[in-house]
Amino acid sequence: MTTIETKRGDPVYIQPYCAHCEEPLLPVEKLLTFEYDDGSKAPVHVECFMRKILGSAAHQLKECSCHLGANGREEPPGLTKRQAARLALETYYALQGVTELDGLLL
Numbered sequence: 145m146t147t148i149e150t151k152r153g154d155p156v157y158i159q160p161y162c163a164h165c166e167e168p169l170l171p172v173e174k175l176l177t178f179e180y181d182d183g184s185k186a187p188v189h190v191e192c193f194m195r196k197i198l199g200s201a202a203h204q205l206k207e208c209s210c211h212l213g214a215n216g217r218e219e220p221p222g223l224t225k226r227q228a229a230r231l232a233l234e235t236y237y238a239l240q241g242v243t244e245l246d247g248l249l250l
Contacts, residue, residue: 164192165226195229198236205235 162169163178163186174190188196202208202217209216219228 162187162189162192162226164188164195165224165229167224167226189226189229191229191233192226194236195232198232200228201231201235204232204239 175187176193177185178188179185
């Protein structure tokens with residue numbers, strides 16, 4: 145991982161992959177910086193960042209093991225971590241009654 149310093153001297157970590165889904169970070173994508181408890185920082189896609197806050201789609205729908213114990217489900221099989229993160233964000237918007245996603249965090 146490469147680091148550069150800001151004008152204030154704070155280190156900024158440059159990494160070509162998302163810290164959550166490990167997919168490439170492209171210049172045209174919306175990115176955020178996730179700060180870990182130890183103070184380290186890593187870039188993530190917006191949907192991957194929001195997945196860490198919102199939980200999985202199953203969690204938001206109260207269908208996960210948190211709510212249903214052993215009968216709960218987690219991420220849908222076959223999805224990549226990023227696809228699951230997008231599903232979580234889309235589920236959040238749907239539960240909030242948002243129907244037009246253009247311009248929102250996706």
